[in-house]
Each structure stands twice: as C-alpha cells, then as structure tokens.
Amino acid sequence: MKRILIAECAQEIASFNPVLSQLESFRLATPAELFSEHRPHRTEIAGALHHFDSRDDIELVAGFGARMITSGGPTSASAWKFISESFLDSIRAAQKVSKLDGLYFCLHGAMGAENQLDPEGYLLEETRKIVGEQVPIIASFDLHGVITDLVLKNCDLITLYHTYPHTDLYETGERSAKLLLKIMDGEAKPVTVRARIPALVRGDELKTKTGIFGQRVAEAVALENSAEGLSCGIFIGNPFTDLPELSSNVIISTNDDEKLAVETATKIASEFWRDRAKLQAFLTSVPDAVAQAIAAKNGTTILVDAADATSSGACGDSNVVLAELIKQGYSGTVLVPLTDPAAVAAAFKVGVGNTVTTHVGGALDPRYTPIEVTGKVQMLSDGEFNNEVEGEPWRAGNCAVLKVKNITLVLMSKPVNLHNRSLFFAHGLFPEKFDLVIVKSPHCQDHMYKSWATTYINVDAPGSTSANLPTLGHTICRRPIFPLDLDMEYVPEITVYRR
Numbered sequence: 421m422k423r424i425l426i427a428e429c430a431q432e433i434a435s436f437n438p439v440l441s442q443l444e445s446f447r448l449a450t451p452a453e454l455f456s457e458h459r460p461h462r463t464e465i466a467g468a469l470h471h472f473d474s475r476d477d478i479e480l481v482a483g484f485g486a487r488m489i490t491s492g493g494p495t496s497a498s499a500w501k502f503i504s505e506s507f508l509d510s511i512r513a514a515q516k517v518s519k520l521d522g523l524y525f526c527l528h529g530a531m532g533a534e535n536q537l538d539p540e541g542y543l544l545e546e547t548r549k550i551v552g553e554q555v556p557i558i559a560s561f562d563l564h565g566v567i568t569d570l571v572l573k574n575c576d577l578i579t580l581y582h583t584y585p586h587t588d589l590y591e592t593g594e595r596s597a598k599l600l601l602k603i604m605d606g607e608a609k610p611v612t613v614r615a616r617i618p619a620l621v622r623g624d625e626l627k628t629k630t631g632i633f634g635q636r637v638a639e640a641v642a643l644e645n646s647a648e649g650l651s652c653g654i655f656i657g658n659p660f661t662d663l664p665e666l667s668s669n670v671i672i673s674t675n676d677d678e679k680l681a682v683e684t685a686t687k688i689a690s691e692f693w694r695d696r697a698k699l700q701a702f703l704t705s706v707p708d709a710v711a712q713a714i715a716a717k718n719g720t721t722i723l724v725d726a727a728d729a730t731s732s733g734a735c736g737d738s739n740v741v742l743a744e745l746i747k748q749g750y751s752g753t754v755l756v757p758l759t760d761p762a763a764v765a766a767a768f769k770v771g772v773g774n775t776v777t778t779h780v781g782g783a784l785d786p787r788y789t790p791i792e793v794t795g796k797v798q799m800l801s802d803g804e805f806n807n808e809v810e811g812e813p814w815r816a817g818n819c820a821v822l823k824v825k826n827i828t829l830v831l832m833s834k835p836v837n838l839h840n841r842s843l844f845f846a847h848g849l850f851p852e853k854f855d856l857v858i859v860k861s862p863h864c865q866d867h868m869y870k871s872w873a874t875t876y877i878n879v880d881a882p883g884s885t886s887a888n889l890p891t892l893g894h895t896i897c898r899r900p901i902f903p904l905d906l907d908m909e910y911v912p913e914i915t916v917y918r919r
C-alpha cells in the first residue's frame with residue numbers, strides 16, 4: 421500500500437483590511453475530522469478523495485486542515501503559529517507512523533500573515549524537510565493565488581482552478597489526485613514553466629465563460645488536456661494581497677517537454693499582457709450609480725460594491741452606497757448586507773417586532789463613517805447556514821434583519837461570503853423581490869443576479885478590495901506593475917522548474 425497524506429491550508433487575505441484574521445476566521449479540522457468535513461461537499465479535498473477511492477493500493481492519511489470561512493485582513497501571528505505548527509506536526513506524526521509516498525495539499529495561494537509573507541511557500545519548504553526531496557508533492561490553488569518561487573521549487577506539480585467565478589473546486593481536487601498518482605506510478609515527469617506577467621487585473625473580462633481571460637485559460641487547458649500536458653492555467657493573483665511576488669503568472673506543466681511548456685507559457689503571457697487594459701474594471705461613481713438607479717423604472721437594479729467584497733477580504737461594513745441612496749432619496753425597496761456586530765447586538769436587545777435606533781456601517785473599517793438609523797427588527801438568527809453552491813456551513817454570527825423604511829438591512833456579526841445569495845436566502849429574503857440590491861462581490865454566477873437584473877452597475881466606492889487598484893496603496897509588491905505603474909515595458913520573464 422502506498423501512503424498518501426492530504427492536508428489543507430486555504431485562505432485569501434486583503435492586506436488593506438485593517439482587521440487581522442484570527443483563528444475564528446477558519447474552519448479547522450484535526451486529522452481525525454478532515455475527511456468527514458469534506459466528503460459531503462464539492463470541495464477540492466472531496467474531489468481528491470473521490471478519485472483516490474477508486475484505487476485499492478492507496479492508504480489515505482489525513483493531515484491538519486485550515487480552510488477560511490471567509491476572507492479577511494492579514495492572518496495574525498498567533499493564528500499563523502497555530503495553523504502552521506498544526507499543519508506541519510500532522511505531517512511529522514504521519515511520517516513517524518510509516519513513510520509517506522505522496523502528498524496532496526489543498527492551498528489557496530493568497531494567504532499572508534503578519535509575520536510571514538509566503539505562508540504556502542513556507543509550509544512546502546518545511547514539508548520537504550520532513551518528507552525529503554524524493555516524495556512527490558502536489559498542491560492545488562485558487563487562480564487568485566499569489567504563486568511564489570518557493571512554492572514552485574518545492575512542488576512536483578501544482579494545479580489551479582480554471583473557472584471564475586469558481587465552479588471547479590471539486591474537479592481541481594480530482595485532477596490533483598490523478599496527477600499525483602501519475603507521478604507516483606512513474607507515468608509523468610513534470611517540467612513546469614512560469615511566465616510572470618507584471619499586471620494586476622479585475623473586471624468583467626475575467627469571467628471565464630464570457631471574457632478575454634477565459635480565452636487565455638482555454639488555451640492553457642487545451643494543452644493540459646493534450647497528451648503532452650499535465651497541469652496548465654493562469655494565476656491572476658489577488659490584487660488586494662500585497663505580497664512581494666504579487667503578479668499574474670501563466671503556469672504550464674508538461675510531461676518532460678520543456679520546449680512546448682516555454683513556448684505555450686510565453687505565448688499566453690504575451691497575449692495576456694496585450695489585453696491588460698481591457699482586463700480592468702470599469703466603474704461608475706457612487707452618486708452617478710444611485711442617480712441611474714433612481715432613473716431605472718422597472719425590475720431590479722444591482723449595485724455591485726466590490727470594494728467591500730467579503731470573499732475578497734473586506735470587512736463587509738461599508739455603508740457608502742447606502743448613505744448615498746438615503747441622501748438622494750431613493751424610494752424603491754432596497755436590500756443591503758452589512759457587517760455590524762454592535763447593531764446586531766442592539767437589535768437582539770430590543771427583540772423581534774420592536775424598534776431600534778442604532779448606528780450602522782464603519783464598525784470595523786475606519787474608512788467608513790457610521791450612520792444612524794431607526795428601524796423595526798424583523799428577524800434574528802444565529803447566522804449559521806449552508807452555502808448555496810458547495811453546501812458547506814457558513815457562520816455569520818448572530819444576524820438581524822432590520823427594516824428601515826424602504827431599506828432592508830441584513831446585519832451580520834461577522835463577515836461572511838457574499839459571492840452568492842446564501843445570507844439572503846437564510847433570512848427569507850429573495851433579491852428579485854427588491855427594486856435594488858447592493859451586492860458585495862465583484863462577480864457572482866450570472867443566474868444569481870446578472871442574468872435577470874434590469875440595471876447592473878459596478879460602483880466605484882472606497883474599500884479595501886476596490887477594483888480601482890491605484891487607490892489601495894500597495895507598498896510591498898514588486899514594481900513596476902500595471903496598472904499601478906503605466907509607463908512600463910513588458911519583458912518576458914520565464915522560469916523553469918524541474919524536480
């Protein structure tokens with residue numbers, strides 16, 4: 421029997437969110453819990469387990485798991501200490517029982533701790549010290565990962581999502597398992613080429629089904645699916661994760677065909693660079709967006725406030741669009757998600773059916789100014805519900821639905837992902853029943869909002885995950901990088917990795 425260990429450390433941060441992520445931002449799993457945590461859901465590890473289960477010559481060994489419940493500010497030093505030590509201890513413990521023959525790590529790539537700017541690279545480097553240089557290691561990533569030299573040096577192969585919005589977590593896990601077995605069975609000799617692209621990108625063209633980025637990903641996937649290909653894709657990094665190696669990267673791994681890998685990576689990277697100006701978000705000022713919403717007659721208007729996207733790492737406590745709606749006297753029905761633990765507590769204090777006066781917004785991120793509202797408490801909940809796509813549990817802490825005249829506020833105690841409608845559904849709220857919904861996510865799957873909304877506007881509000889990237893204030897990432905720097909020349913930068 422060959423022993424394969426699976427472990428997880430998946431988080432994405434926004435460096436410009438002032439609130440550090442603590443352990444409570446993660447769903448932690450001991451080795452005894454890891455597999456049962458994942459099996460019922462459409463996660464990477466569930467996909468990997470499904471494939472490994474098809475073989476009877478494999479003994480699966482669970483390691484430690486830390487998976488973000490939602491994104492947030494940089495991971496605190498104490499949380500990172502606990503997670504990194506637990507992760508590495510679980511590998512030491514497994515190796516001590518009997519030598520490991522292969523490892524699969526489910527990572528994200530856009531993690532950053534107060535005291536560690538390459539967490540994934542560190543975990544991989546330390547793992548090598550435990551298992552040695554010969555044991556195959558494969559790791560899967562989100563395409564928003566900030567891929568580093570240390571990661572690529574220590575992995576035999578990496579895999580990444582091919583979809584945005586992400587719908588292939590499970591499939592990425594399955595592919596990882598297949599590829600690890602292929603290496604272990606002696607059928608693959610990976611060579612990986614990284615083509616760095618000094619560009620940060622946002623906007624609608626990133627949607628892989630319809631956008632330019634999808635065309636580039638399709639080129640990579642075509643090679644991945646060919647006889648020569650092993651794993652190919654494009655990292656766009658997370659522009660809000662200000663780390664030394666933040667950039668976009670084409671990653672091409674072939675079965676020992678370095679020339680093909682270099683040619684393909686170079687071609688895709690230069691096409692990506694050519695299109696960099698199109699791969700940006702086109703935003704409307706907050707006053708103009710609200711004016712357009714007032715002018716819109718029928719159906720639902722969606723105001724996308726991606727600057728406060730919790731799934732990208734923001735706090736979810738921006739009230740900027742809300743304040744403008746009030747200022748301009750928007751009279752239609754409005755649905756707004758907002759993180760505000762004090763407002764939730766005030767609602768709990770008076771109870772359902774009663775009126776409360778409280779401040780909302782700016783509870784966590786000082787760039788926002790709290791505004792006072794008086795409304796009726798319609799519903800209180802413990803904020804525990806399942807994500808409508810992958811089905812895994814999400815926890816928003818105590819929540820309150822507060823009706824302030826025409827505005828329905830869904831107040832959370834803790835930021836929870838808002839890239840689908842789970843929070844709304846959990847509170848009996850259906851976006852299509854409102855005249856206007858503030859959506860705090862750059863992109864959701866189209867059927868959730870875009871395909872039926874009559875007006876859909878990407879708003880240029882301030883926030884730690886603003887697509888107006890030059891407003892964020894990067895200080896760590898390597899420069900020059902587009903669009904923070906405009907006057908620059910593209911010099912192809914190719915690195916070859918082989919173990």
Ligand SMILES: [Zn+2]
Binds near residue numbers: 562563564586
């Ligand atoms: Zn992502």
